[in-house]
Amino acid sequence: MKRFIARNAPGYLFLLPWFLGFFLLALGPILASLYLSFTRYDMVNAPRWIGFDNYTYMFTRDRRFWKALEVTFHYVALSVPARLIMALGVAMLLDKGLRSIGVYRAIFYLPSLLGASIAIAILWRQLFDANGVVNQTLGYFGIAGPDWLTNPDTSLYTLVILAMWQFGSPMLIFLAGLRGIPRDLYEAAEIDGTPRWRQFTRITLPLLAPVIFFNLVLQTIEAFKTFSSAFIISNGSGAPADSLLFYTVYLFNEAFKFFRMGYASALAWVLLIIIAVFTAIAFFTSKYWVHYENERD
């Protein structure tokens, strides 16, 4: 026993802050949130156990829940591929023999750092204003742009474009991945007269698969968690006509505007499960399309 303590004490001591954080700020709250999801709780009265009522209400009668899911999935399905394609395309352009790569890299990455800030969300509202920069530019080409933010058919696209604008970090990860592909593969293909697009599908894509996979998982999780920009651009409500009712915005309003803490906890758990399922699917299917070069080690 004494030896056990002596051997383990340093490790546990260094982990002490994390242990506290893990139990008090992660595990505890997750379990508490699970419990609350089976109750009605308004922060004034004690939580009252109502069994599965929150969940049955959510899935059978709550139209806004389904709307929020629809908006969020729509956003994820559009913004993640758009961002990744943009990131990969630019990374490939930057990868081959340009001297000024550092400057471009910096310019393309900057929006990713700024993108989460409220200032940018405010800016985005003005860019897509009926008389904003975007419509002015379109007008220049004789196109009458819609009133992006008050039209439920177009409002989501402003956020997709905001997501595309922030392609910087997957781009940097792709760049690192492209560096790892041996040049002689391309040289050999060149000598054989393999056309460029074929080099792309036969060399770049397969060898980059682990990196693409990594980016895809990360960006999907990120996209599900989008909050600040949607909150600011939709005036905190998901307007117009709930077309910007992101799942997180809905959850926030249920919890901190209407103080339906029990119901909001149930919403939170559904979000957790959705993200877990997506991550799991990605991992389980990865063995069919991701091949790691050093698999044998």
Add this chain to the structure above:
Amino acid sequence: MELDEATRVAHAFMLKRKQQERNGRLLKHAFLLGVSFIMLYPLFWLLSASLKPENEIFGNLDLWPSTFKFDNYTAGWHALPQSFSVFYVNSAIVTILSVIGNLISCSFAAYAFARLRFTGRNFFFALMMMTLMIPYHVVLIPQYVQFLQLGWVDTYLPLVVPRFLASDTFFIFLMVQFFRQLPRELDEAAMIDGCSPFKIYWAIILPLSLPAMGTAAIFSMIWVWEDFLAPLIYLNDIKSYTVPLALRLFLDQEGQSAYGQMFAMSVLSLVPVVLFFLLFQKFIVRGIATSGMK
């Protein structure tokens, strides 16, 4: 004779290819410049709108204001019930404390995971990695209830204390990656010399890990500075607002007349981030490439 012909053809081929490559490079540069312009245009527009007289902000695409109106900055600074000096001090307090908390607690945990041996290490490491995936929204409500009962709402404690408990797990992961690359012989030699684990952490691991610590410090500074959700929930009194919350107030009192001021304050709120980016670009780029964060 025939050989000469062959070299001539080869030479011509090489020349043509070089020419093609040069053209390709020019085309690439033109394209990248175009993309750069589109990427930066919104930011330049914001800057220019912050300097324009109100009637010029909308309805023209010119980036150059007819007259530079710096009043937007001076008036904007005092446009809200509290001056922006208060908001900047608040943001600075939260940010500095959070960065310190992140660096200490995350490097402790990372040191334990990367360099120390103890029962259950792999299990706890797996747990830690799992918490990376958990959306903040899931823990938000119970945390709020917890902090409310402690009487911490409307203080900075809910924003700062979790950072001293390594709640930004991401940085643990980042540091573990880095610590693992340092040669083990260093620890072993120090151990033989009778150094305690803390001494090894303090005198060997930390000094060698300045790049990783720098990356973590920069990212946590930027993320905390921009953080919106947690302050939105925990800070109700305008005197304790951070800069992002203050910016949102401009939207609430949306009178047509305040646009210039709102843009001016938006620009100022981005200045620290841009400045950090310009100064520490290398850290940031390397940090992302090696660990693959957001």
